[in-house]
Amino acid sequence: MGRASSLPSLTMAGWKPAPRETVMSDPVNNLRIQRRSFLQNSAIGLGGIALTQLLPERSLASTVDDPNRGIIQPLHYPARAKRIIHLCMAGGPSQVESFDPKPVLDEHDGQPFPESLTRGQQLAQLQNTVLKARGSFTSFQKHGHSGQEISDLFPFTARMADDLCIVRSMETEQINHDPAQAFMNSGSILKGRPSMGSWLLYGLGAETENLPGFVVLVSQTKGGGIQPVAARQWSAGFLPGRFQGVELQTQGDAVHYIGNPDGVCQSTQRLVVDEIKRLNGMLDERVHDPELTTRIAQYELAFRMQTSVPELSDFSAESSETLEMYGVDKPGDGSFASNCLMARRLAERGVRFIQLYHRGWDHHGSIEQNMPIAALETDQACWALVKDLKQRGMLDDTLVIWGGEFGRTPMGQGSGRDHHILAFSIWMAGGGIRPGISYGQTDDFSYRVAEDAVTMHDLHATILKLCGIDHERFSVKFQGLDAKLTGVEKATAIDALIA
């Protein structure tokens, strides 16, 4: 059945095509309508004004086919990044063993940590203990034309030094995993706040009708350092549920309830879905409930997802060279490498925000054993992903972000390091980011940022700007407040990071 005939009611529907001023000045009503409806049934709400009159610059057909249009129309800036892949190194990788070489710290290895630095600062598991400096157990080399310094734990990442924009001066506010991940994702530790993936999907809309626009994949290390990750990290919070991240499962149904019931083949399911739509349509003729129009479209979308998700998980078209490049043993095995390959497939299919968690960087103990394991599990696949995107011409408009919810203390904690929020490192690639630079500096101990601090809110503002959004003008009224991803405090998009 062709799309046009399977979606007859969509000609009735369309996103409320109001001019920007109206959208932004009346976010309350705007959101309230969206809370009720996936599609905007505005033909009635607009008092019978013909849809065509309000859509001068877009063809009616494209709007009708584009129910997932974003709220920011037009974008505030030209978009550099159309999609984002966030490689979240959950648990908090050590910066002094990855991207922030500190010879002075190394010299102080085992000696008391300067109290002048730590006095009055918050500690996690190092509370009430004697603090000693812990030098890096790895060494750093300069790589590429840019001469970026990258630790020996990340040889593949080092190969793409000239593509990377390393930020050594990240700061965050939360010192425990759960709230720190919430802060990284939503810019707030209050519950019920949307994560950045949801914000972007809400602002930019989706490019695919057959897949969720925000997808999450989770892998975990074979070594130590695993921490839980809660589904709230990809929650849409107060935004409508369709903006929430959907976790792809590696076993069973890739998406909850995506598979037909036992004993129901695809053709039977099609009959059932068509019948539901037909009967809903009959009711609509009698009661004229705009929700019904939406419901009918949702069933069609659900059915399309049932078809496209299995196709997504079918890796048979991937060449052995590709599998080898990513270091994938068995596609779909739930490893970080397999998830990176899936990330590229999702990006190709128009998914807006793809978030990978690798649980395995919480190295309180045995960091010398466990961090190399986590690095080995991720390093090659990260490189392969960037390379693959590049060779397919997608890196230019795909922003890849690598980093954890915080860093680790330059002080030792037994055989490991504790959580650290005053300084840590991330890298970004593609999507309009300035390649081949290291931005920001920490002090001699990587304890505090010495130059060019980048807060989580700054990072969010920068990401939004790369996507064409002014974070100051991107808010939703929630409980009486104009809630923003970048919070209440001043946040700045860092132009130095943008090419």
Added chain:
Amino acid sequence: MIKTPTTGFIPLLIAGFALVCPVDSATAQDRVSYNSQIRPVFSDKCYACHGPDEGQRQADLRLDIREDAIDYGAIDPDDWQQSLILERIVTDDPDLVMPPPSAHKDLTDEEKSLIRQWLEQGADYEPHWSFAPLSRPDLPPGDAANPIDRFIDRRLAEANLQPALRAEPHTLLRRVFLDLTGLPPDWHDVQAFAAASDRAAYEQHVDRLLQSPAYGQRMASSWLDVVRYADTVGYHGDQNQNVWAYRDWVIEALNDNKPFNEFTIEQLAGDLLPDPSTDQLVATCFNRLNMMTREGGAQPGEYLTKYTADRVRTVGMAWLGLTLGCAECHDHKFDPIATRDFYSMGAFFADIRQWGVYHDYRYTPNPDLRGFSNDHPFPPEITVESEFLRQRISTLLDEQRSLLDDLQPAGQPLTEWAKSIGEFLEQHPDGWQQPEVERLAEGISLLEDRSILVTGDVATTIELGVQGTIASMQIELLPHEQHGGSIRRGGNQRPFDLRPQVKIKRAGQVDPQDVPLHTGTGMPFSPRFSNGFQHIGILRGWRTAAHDQTHRGVWVFRHPITLQEGDTLVVDCRDNKCIGRLRISLSPLAAVRPDQPLDLDTDKLQSLIEGVANHETREQLSGNLDRATDVLPFFVRSTGQPPEIFGRLQQIDNEILQCRDGNTPVLVTRVLEEPVVARVLPRGDWQNESGEVVQPAVPQFLPGAANPDNRRLTRLDLAEWLVSDDNPLTARVVMNRLWREFFGEGLSPMTDDVGAQGQSPSHPELLDWLAVELRESGWDLKHMVRLIVTSQAYQRSSRSTGVQRQDDPENKWLARQRPRRLPAEMVRDNALAIAGLLDKTHGGPPIKPYQPARYYRHLQFPNRTYRASSARDQYRRGVYMHWQRTFLHPMLANFDAPNREDCVAMRNEANNPQQALTLLNDPAFVEMSRVMAGNLLAQHSDADGSEKLSFLFRAALARDPSDDERQSLLKLADSLTQHYNDHPEDARKLQAVGMAPTPAETIAVEQLAAWTNVCRVILNLHETITRY
């Protein structure tokens, strides 16, 4: 404050100017309302810099207080054209215009025009509607009997709107059933009501539904959202917390129609009432429903701050409808709530005993929580009786009894057994025999009382020479002087664990066989926990308690075993070489009651046996039938015969043990001897101790905040103030939320903010009238619900005419009802009821419907596996579902149930593909469909297809199908029957979904499969999940 040209508010010296926007002549004559027209604009666009927040105030101008604005010159009521705000809002100069362009809060032309008119009319301020004192408005004149209709009819008349007719009887009945109980009406009620749907008949239904126990199950959900009720703690490892007794309390309180003021007081301060009842203590679980953590590295001080802030936000929203959370870091930008108010409110809860991090980490040692692990509960808890659990035990015991009642006395085997047991009991009257110890290793010696003294560094593994049948084993741990009077080797007082492993070494065989154990019970013991729940019995390990006392443990074998000559029983205590002295006894008997396992009840058995043992045959036994019947439980338990009955008994044993003797722990409020010092935390920074110390106080801007005695106020004072006549908010907020339950939207649509940034009510006088009525009725919620649902407004059709849609697209004036998609729990309940699967049982531990496998795999500390409830609990209502905060059940989440991490007073109502996928493919809904089809085909085997469809539609939608619906579905049924005739294996697979029994084999499985899919269609219909 420095005034700068760009942000300041300096006079603009422009001699004359004209407003750029034309003034609508019609509106120019109307009086502009400050509350509904001006304040929303000021609040949204001006207050952030010129409002209550002192820290953010620009140019020293405060616009939310009239006197301040006049003093400043911003408003000049005497010469309105001289008002400074006027010139600043109309100028084109980007450096001067207000709001500044950088704020992205430009005024629209209409807003400018309104402000101008308002200035011209004298710039009157009104108190914000929700903060204004509450008094009962006069009832508008009219014929309507129900006061609600008087208010609504007046507005309809003013708006010149024609109200819709009363809904059709079947629609109305289904509406009121779903709204009051969450369950659909049955067809008999629908038919009767169609015949006579007058006011009396309708009110009879209303009264019956209000009395139905399903009422509380339905109404509880929104309160549980507000108080953020969940079964897990939410942070990090998201462990279980024991709170379900509170959920049952809420449901019962609603069913009992507990006055809302008492409902309030008991939850906030039940423990402070004189001589509080157990129920009143359970109610204080409310104060403990904040998220909690036991994450490693978490700082107790930081988390205590978070817990307090969480409570303030919840009380602020649940009762006051305000977003107090904003004031944690700064004065509220829009409402007159100061940061100090936030912390003063928090101070009310400073007496609550709790811990910031529920663990005993080395870096933050915590003597109160010594030995705490990730498996421990979250104290303080009390243990309370549960009606549900007691009832469940009694049901299960009845089931066991009836299993045995069905057994006939077994004749010869029974008498032989009775004889041998009789002889055994003569020698061992307590039922326990101490067998010979086969071999004594070095460091183990046998004492005269047959106990074993262990002194060496050896494993406590004992080999016993014994013959005959053994059904249970007893181990006593005995103090001994050689261990300083302790049961532990070397006299150490630290508790230790033992987990005996029993094996048989058969004569001549090398490899011993495991003897699996069924139950284990020990006294005394130290409790052990698994994800918040105390272990039941000692099967998974026995942790010792006071070491100067004798410990006694009994294990029942999964199957009684028989040892022959030469066989050896090996007992490995697996005690980490800790036991100092023990005595092992064996018995051919097993306890009859799993919940009383230490009691072999040998006296009773002895007296019964005498009557049985002397009879050889079944015929002879029948003369002694009573005795034989009474002895049967002993026989079955001790011999394992007959195996199927024995197996079933043991299954039920486990269910009985799960009921924990009918008791459950529940988190409650306990007070500290001294409340912790509460202070203002500058910018919410918990480490900053420079802030002012505050005492408990309600927000200063609200009336009734005075405390003339200057004593320390308590939670009880807070609770009483919340429901006092002084407080204008609670009654309004409660009625606004209640209205939403029945009209789909509050009278003030934002039920989660009635402050300045909320929306003025569409019918302010109606809301005030309802609020006063609530108060003066003695906070009688059922009275208010009855008033609402018996109004004409409630009963109107939800269909709209073109004129209505044009004149009032949002249905603000309620000329018609609003269709409403059912909340998540009711989507489930309604479908279960339609399918005939619903179990309406009340209360009890959370139930676990089917859930996608491995959904909890990212949860650690401890690792989690989800096991779906057995059929006994699989079909219960959604309100009883296990609420895992970090991974809410996907069905609930897809239908917008909140994860209840924070207070939610307004659920989203999305319409998305996940909902379609859930209804289509979630095994729970597939199972409902096949059971629905099975019942249909079993009960109406003679009906033709068209009649069958009628039955389905009546159950699901309280109506008959239309002709076109009928035709369409019949065609579907036909083609599906054809399909399944060709694919019978698919038909069988479909019938295997879920644990409900499959129907009798007389029904053709192909037919069943075809109709299962028809039922799937019906359960998926928008109409099925919507109340019209």
